């Protein structure tokens with residue numbers, strides 16, 4: 001049995017919590033009479049990250065990915081308060097995609113730590129736009145139009161574990177592909193695209209529900225209007241995932257996107273790569289050649305500091321940045337990385353109430369105003385303390 005005292009992230013009410021047999025057994029409000037410690041941690045649902053490409057030298061796109069490496073990445077998420085996530089596999093030759101699908105599916109089947117944490121696979125590509133700009137770092141040679149048989153072969157190898165597919169909807173017959181994927185319970189996302197207004201509308205009519213990292217994986221210059229950013233921003237049936245690491249989107253864009261869509265139509269993702277978790281320095285990356293992690297967490301192509309080579313900061317950085325860049329409070333910022341993604345992918349969000357599975361995190365905000373960082377004090381998966389410690 002675990003018991004602790006914390007402050008609810010949503011109501012700010014101090015509470016005494018008891019966890020036993022994997023679920024919240026009691027959650028009692030404590031009157032705040034000024035005798036509680038100032039640094040009482042915030043009690044929040046475990047965070048959910050729908051886009052994780054790897055961590056600490058392990059890439060889900062590695063041709064030698066092993067089930068144990070899937071386990072290592074899954075456990076590495078604990079320290080960041082992430083209790084559920086989607087291993088994300090990006091555009092690659094067939095053999096690499098097939099290997100990733102079989103390996104991740106095998107890990108989910110055989111390793112309980114993986115099964116507890118993985119919500120399903122996010123397949124980002126290979127059905128993307130091949131133009132420089134929207135293509136991002138996806139290798140042009142392996143980009144291809146959406147192909148239902150190709151996708152079905154991957155889904156079969158993945159034991160049906162592909163839960164999200166990000167695609168560019170400007171190809172022929174995409175609405176049919178989307179309808180079939182949605183029929184299988186797959187969340188279809190628009191991303192790395194050059195689609196026009198009609199193509200975006202057709203994709204949404206067919207069931208696409210997410211814009212993958214809106215504002216990134218895009219041309220450096222766009223016609224002022226119409227363009228695919230406005231079209232997706234204005235489409236209320238699309239939720240936008242945002243990389244709010246402080247580098248991928250400027251603060252004004254984050255604030256404007258959040259206001260335009262509203263916080264219930266946005267979610268945070270980290271989109272971290274295998275270089276995340278490494279200290280600042282230069283590294284050799286399989287996809288992008290030599291890359292450098294700078295002191296501020298920015299990951300760039302070595303010697304070209306203006307060219308981002310991917311994301312390296314965990315989703316907690318996004319939660320802190322939402323507090324810095326916008327007028328939204330901690331509840332909204334945390335929900336963008338927990339309740340929102342849960343709803344989107346169709347899993348039950350963790351509510352702070354008696355009887356729910358204890359996938360929880362304890363957070364401390366830096367005392368700087370605006371909040372500059374979030375520190376994860378402890379993480380619980382299914383009621384077990386998996387990272388950090390319970391403050392005494």
Ligand SMILES: [Zn+2]
Pocket residue numbers: 124136191192213217
């Ligand atoms: Zn991407």
